[in-house]
């Protein structure tokens with residue numbers, strides 16, 4: 124492992140709904156060390172940031188460096204964030220983070236500049252620079268896990284929208300009379316294909332299952348689990364057809380825990396997309412699995428840190 128710095132260490136932090144992954148990389152964005160830690164969903168933001176800062180300090184030491192060598196941090200949260208103000212913008216996923224100024228707090232912990240982003244955007248950036256969206260000008264990363272999120276690529280850049288909340292496909296209304304969503308609206312896509320919906324639809328027949336149990340059982344041939352996954356793929360495909368009509372992307376890559384079901388989910392998704400999108404747009408979009416697996420977010424976070432460190436160098 125070589126530091127070959129030139130700009131010190133780059134750090135990445137990516138919070139999931141149930142865990143946090145941190146990594147340090149050299150100036151060439153090669154990850155030198157990383158760690159994944161489980162996390163309670165109801166933790167407060169200070170606790171989460173402190174833990175991430177401590178893990179980064181430990182990782183810096185393992186690559187014979189120190190926390191003072193970290194030159195920039197890419198920081199991802201699984202929720203809408205205000206990339207300009209640096210504030211976490213929703214309490215639907217990690218309730219302890221809403222309104223917290225993450226960039227100020229993390230910069231104070233680690234004495235390095237922080238770029239805050241939504242993890243779906245970071246994963247899109249990771250896939251764009253080092254995974255399945257390489258070379259794609261207009262595309263989309265679809266994260267299909269405990270909820271559904273998307274990172275949109277337009278003209279070779281991740282598109283964040285006016286306030287950083289672009290890509291919230293999980294909260295597209297599917298049924299305005301549908302169940303109440305954790306965002307407060309009714310009938311969002313997430314209320315049909317989020318982990319709670321999938322798990323509860325199997326509760327009577329299969330008892331309590333975790334999301335990954337559903338994927339594993341479906342792959343092993345369990346008909347009920349297969350049906351739930353196929354239906355979820357179909358519903359997401361209908362929403363993705365809307366994205367295809369609006370953006371006319373050349374490629375959509377699908378990542379997240381549900382993507383591990385492979386063709387079981389991609390097949391119905393593709394069918395629904397072909398059925399619901401404009402034929403010319405559907406015909407030109409390639410749908411394929413993402414390449415970086417559960418590391419897409421952290422790879423994107425390192426690339427985000429690298430962009431920030433280059434911005435800082437050019438300013439000074």
Ligand SMILES: [Zn+2]
Nearest residue numbers: 294304306311
């Ligand atoms: Zn919602």
